[in-house]
Amino acid sequence: MLFDKFQDMADFQAELAQRQVTPFGAVTEKILSATEGIVEGRQVILAGTNNYLGLSYDPRCIKAAQDAAQQWGTGTTGSRLANGSFAEHQALESEIAAFYGLDHAIVFSTGYAATMGMCATLAGPGDVILMDADSHASIYSGVKQSGAEIIRFKHSNPEDLAKRMRRLGDRAGQALIIAEGIYSMLGDVAPLQEIAAIKREYGGYLLLDEAHSMGALGDTGRGAAQAAGVEADVDFTVGTFSKSLGSIGGFCVSRHAELEAIRFCISAYIFTASSSPSIIASTREALRIIGQEPERRTRLWDNANRLYQGLKSLGLAVGPTASPVVAVEMVDRSQTIDCWKALLEAGVYVNLVIPPASPSTNFLLRNSVSAAHSSEQIDTIIAAYAGLRDTGLLPVSQDS
Amino acid sequence: MTDYQEYLDFLCSALESQNKKNIPLNENTALVADIGLSSLEVMEYIEKIEDHFDISIPLNILPDVNTIGELAHKVKELNL
Structure with missing residues (x-):
């Protein structure tokens, strides 16, 4: 049948709907600034927008x-x-x-x-x-x-x-x-x-x-x-x-x-x-x-380093070096979805990435940093991850 | 010049570590349908073959390959 090849995706969408999670195509109802918006009814820090220099709202x-x-x-x-x-x-x-x-x-x-x-x-x-x-x-x-x-x-x-x-x-x-x-x-x-x-x-x-x-x-x-x-x-x-x-x-x-x-x-x-x-x-x-305004690039990297070091110090499986993209790698799909949902409820919007969009069989909580983020916002993002770790929802890296 | 059987023998032996179902490997064994290789595992297998014969296997040929035998024929052609 023509549609058979889409069944796995349809099943996955049904699973997400049943769990009341909308990681793909989450609706932004209002933009408040380059780094804040109302997503799925919640005011959140936007930490998954690739808005590296914060110019979308300039x-x-x-x-x-x-x-x-x-x-x-x-x-x-x-x-x-x-x-x-x-x-x-x-x-x-x-x-x-x-x-x-x-x-x-x-x-x-x-x-x-x-x-x-x-x-x-x-x-x-x-x-x-x-x-x-x-x-x-x-x-x-x-x-x-x-x-x-x-x-x-x-x-x-x-x-x-x-x-x-x-x-x-x-x-x-x-x-x-x-x-x-x-x-x-x-x-x-x-x-x-x-x-x-x-x-x-x-x-x-x-x-x-x-x-x-x-x-x-x-x-x-x-x-x-x-x-x-x-x-x-x-x-x-x-x-x-x-x-x-x-x-x-x-x-x-x-x-x-x-x-x-x-x-x-x-x-x-x-x-x-x-x-x-x-x-x-x-x-x-x-x-x-x-x-x-080259100082935007300086702020971007200050924020990138702050987030990277913060997540790394929590023991999370981040990449080898700091970057404007800071991804937390996870093995279990269901657990990653739960974490994405919990982060949104904690006021942080990030990207959920599943294979084959991720480069391996792992799942990602992908954060992108902006020059427009304040240090306090970066700390709030780190605190949200810390909350997940402390509740056992987010596993620490075996390397840590 | 290596003949088809030698290619086939190597391709079967190189698959042993990925043959989690322990099914008999021969020229008619399908990489995905029978062995259940994921796309990532297929690429790992291809890399093993490439390094052994010191060739590069273009991605273009993969849609035409289902079985170990079909792959052995392609590798033989590339290594001529």
């Missing part, structure tokens, strides 16, 4: 969006190739290219479209892609569409990448390597110096997804490649406007002039409506702000 971004809606209307009603290229879109492309110190940029309607579109288009039949095993779904979706030969390398494992490049022989020089800056589920940073060195040794091209690292890493917020000092080795940088920039949309920047031709070959760019002018305007304002 009055300057809101004003820019209001002015653009007044001037340009609510939508473009067409794709970039038809009637949907407004001066705002072109201005943002120039500004995001300038932000990266590069000449070429494409703005997409979502981050997913940017990453999926570039991965689907850059390599094709006869080409080979080497992708990190823990890549985001948008990367998997894109490479699957590409028609290229797809080879995975072990997550953030330069030795495994090098081994696979060696096995390619002469083909390595044309291979497309795909990695991410900060990995979205556990918050770990890719070993980009080592990956760049392998690319220099064997050749090939490097596409880097900075969705979770743009704004968070690097001296001027360009991301993990800037922080690692390897920007010159990156051929294509993709990213999103929906995290550090607080709006929605995506981009690709490159030093390769061919990006201008590639633009007209990307289905995810051609066959979808362009972003609303208000979204583009708030994104432009947010980009200007992160260039002028």
Whole structure:
């Protein structure tokens, strides 16, 4: 039957409904600030929004969006190739290219479209892609569409990448390597110096997804490649406007002039409506702000370190290093769901992540930190976890 | 040149540690339907084969592989 394959998901949804838990698609009824809202009837601290620099509720971004809606209307009603290229879109492309110190940029309607579109288009039949095993779904979706030969390398494992490049022989020089800056589920940073060195040794091209690292890493917020000092080795940088920039949309920047031709070959760019002018305007304002207010990045990392150390000191199974994404790994699904519900009842909204969205068979309580969180809010989040631990709901790590 | 039977023998032996049901392993044994490998376990198994033969097995071929025998044929082709 056509619907048989959905039965497991239907059963899981029924289980959640029976337990009166809504981790997927919990409704935010009101936003009170960048870090607080009313979710499922409760006032909560938002600790699962990827709003890293706290710009989603910045009055300057809101004003820019209001002015653009007044001037340009609510939508473009067409794709970039038809009637949907407004001066705002072109201005943002120039500004995001300038932000990266590069000449070429494409703005997409979502981050997913940017990453999926570039991965689907850059390599094709006869080409080979080497992708990190823990890549985001948008990367998997894109490479699957590409028609290229797809080879995975072990997550953030330069030795495994090098081994696979060696096995390619002469083909390595044309291979497309795909990695991410900060990995979205556990918050770990890719070993980009080592990956760049392998690319220099064997050749090939490097596409880097900075969705979770743009704004968070690097001296001027360009991301993990800037922080690692390897920007010159990156051929294509993709990213999103929906995290550090607080709006929605995506981009690709490159030093390769061919990006201008590639633009007209990307289905995810051609066959979808362009972003609303208000979204583009708030994104432009947010980009200007992160260039002028580096202290936001400092606050983000202060908060990230505070949360990471706090959860680690509770004995919880967090990752190896502090990051704007702090995930608590758990083994038991039912227990993780109970914890998610208890955190919400304690006034803390986090993300519940289940396989295959998590990179292993484990379940995650995924927290994302914002520069806009106060120290008191971070402490409240830690206290909520402490409450779960003390009641025995949340197991401590065996390593602790 | 390694023949098909040698590939098959290695692929069966490499599966022993993941054969929790202790079912007989032969070319007709299905990796998921019979042995019950999860997607993660399939990838661990693939890595074992890759390292043994010093090859990379593209993800593209996996949708066409159900049994150990089908995988042995694919590995043989890749290692030619």
